[in-house]
Amino acid sequence: MGQLCGRCMQLLRDFVAFVQRMSSDLVHGIKECLILISKCSCLKQNSSKTRQLYKPILQPHERVTAQEFLQHIETGFEMSPLGKDPLEALRTLAFSENPGLQQSAALYYLHMSEHMNIPLPVEHLEPFYALLRSADLEVQQMSSLSLVNFLLEGHKSNREAIGAARGVTPLLSLAKSYDPRVQQNAVGAILNLTQSEKIQQVLCKEGALPVLSLLLESPDSEVQYYSCAALSNVAANIQHHKGLLGGGDRFLLRTLISLLSSSVNKVSSQACVCLRNLAVSADIQAEMVAENVLPKLCSLLASGSEDVRRASIALLWILSQHPHNQDTLACAELMQSLGMLLLVHKTDPVIVGHSACIIKNLSLSKNRQRIMESRCVEGLLQTMLSTDTQEDSLGYVTSCLAELAKQEGATLHMVQWMDEHLTKCLVRLAGHLEHTETSFQAASIIQHMIGHEKMMLLCKHHIGEIQAYLENFLTHREIRFQQLGISTFCRLQEDPEFSLAFRKSQMAKLLEQVRQQTEETQELLKAAICHEDS
Structure with missing residues (x-):
């Protein structure tokens, strides 16, 4: 091993000093605790014969154990699992009826949870469970916080060990605590446990599940959030839906919908996530829509929080997929909200992609006119001009616009928004x-709009680029590209400028090749049919 440089030596000294400081703080805390215990009247002999309330008595062996445990820490506390004798001392403190001794044990576990990056040894679990069942508030606070730390990401073995029934039962009791810190820690620990399907x-x-559902109504927003996030994790597994949605009154569903109106962004956002995970069947989706969820979601779309906007648009996308909900969702309020959302957040791939999918789903309904009356088309077109828009999002946008362009009224509306920049973007x-779907849908939009004089004039500035992609379409291996290329060629050929450009190009030769391939294909099909008939 080489010689350490001066900087590394100083870092090492700083680390040693830090460990010594932390050890000193722990020892000091335990000393103070034991001093307070020693001064308590419960340790003094009381000659009074009168009946008194029960107070835990410090047994002689507990006094010795506490002293030995303290001595062990004073002689050299290391952040590693305790040996056999100190571990027995820790068990004695944890199972003691004296809250002061339990607090000392809880303090040790808290320190261990904050500074040990190794799995919690199995032999430490039993005394830890005893602390979780303690009636002392400080012990509950420290041990529940320790549990949260032990269950953090990267400590999967701790979740598997603590998640056994013996660890869950005291947690559920602590989750009902009247102390906010204990309740938050307990529900936070349950949230961490739900990361494991097992x-x-x-x-x-x-x-x-009933405990977490009731905690959604807690006045503490942290408890609400942890409970909702835990339920979201469970709801991601469809096999638990029966337990989550059991009961005729749909308590969980109604409570989650009410939380959409929460003034705390992370609560309303998480409520959207949980509802989205639950909305896997048409019946549940219909129930959500019937519970008047739409106005709440429209309000969330205008939120200043990115998480809230993204969570609400994702839930709306799920709801829009079922035909039964489409007439209700295709209201003027939602269409206006989606249009403004696209114009304001046209670089957000989640907003753009989900909005395009929702509009496409709703365009299949009889309420298509409301889309035209809103700013949705303008918003979709403008997103194409953003250089930050991701390819997946562009695919959803062009697919939606291509679907709308199949209707003459919608095509005319789209042409009104077209200008040089948008035309250039579509042609590009x-x-x-190489982006197959986006390319096909963009060409389809152009094909539908060139029947209008304004669009034809705009396209004349891009004759070379249009001719290039049409030639590629005619030689494409997919028949749909060939057909789209031919139909576009036929429309453009009616214009003198395009017709002249096509005559000077290889277009006629390519069309002849397509014709010959088509004839050959037809002959092969005839032969195949005749062979099958015989």
Whole structure:
């Protein structure tokens, strides 16, 4: 091993000093605790014969154990699992009826949870469970916080160990605590446990779902958020939906919908996530729409929080997929909200992609006119001009516009918004054959709009680019590209300038090749049909 440089030596000294400081703080805390215990009247012999309330008595062996445990820490506290004798001392403190001694044990676990990056040893679990069941508020606070730390990301083995039934039961009791800190820690620990599908089974079996559902109505927004996030994790597994949605009154569904109106962004956002995870069937989606969820979601679309906007648009996308909901969703309020959302957040791929999908789903309904009356088309067109728009989002946008362009009224509306920049963008997208769907849909939009004089005039500035992508379409291996290329060629050929350009190009030769291939294909099909008939 080489010689350490001066900087590394100083870092090492700083680390040693830090460990010594932390050890000193722990020892000091335990000393103070033991001093307070020693001064308590419960340790003094009382000669009074009168009946008194029960107070835990410090047994002689507990006094010795506490002293030995303290001595062990004073002689050299290391952040590693305790040896056999100190571990027995820790068990004695944890199972003691004296809250002061339990606090010392809880303090040790808290320190361990904050500074040990190794799995919690199995032999430490039993005394830890005892602390979780303590009636002392400070012990509950420290041990529940320790549990949250032990269950953080990267400590999967701790979740598997603590998530057994013996660990879940005291957690559910602590989740009902009247102390905000204890309740927050307990529900936060349950949230961390729900990251494991295996532990979700244990939680459901031990009755966690009704507890978490009731905690959604807590006045504490942190408890609401942790409970909602835990339920979202469980709801991501469809096998738990029966337990989550059981009961005739749909308590969970109604409570989650009410939380959409929460003034705390992370609560309303998480409520959207949980509802989205639950909305896997048409019946549940219909129930959500019937519970007047739409006005709340429209309000959330205008939120200043990115998470809230994204969560609400994702839920709306799920709801828009079922035909039964489309007439209700295709209201003027939602169309206006989506249009403004696209214009304001045209670089957000989640907003753009989901909005385009929602508009396309709703364009299949009889309320298509409301889309035209809103700013949705303008918003969709403007997103194409953003250089930050991701390819997936562009695909959804062009697909939606191509669907709308099939209707003459919508095509006319789209032409009104077209200008030089948008035309250039559409032609460029149509020429990007490496992005198959975006290319095809962009070309389809152009094909539908060139029947209008304004669009034909705009396209004349891009004769070369249009001719190039049409030639590629005619030689494309997919028949749909060939057909789109031919139909576009036929429309453009009616214009003298395009017709002249096509005569000077290889277009006629390519068309002849397509004709010959088509004839050959037809002959092969005839032969195949005749062979099958015989």
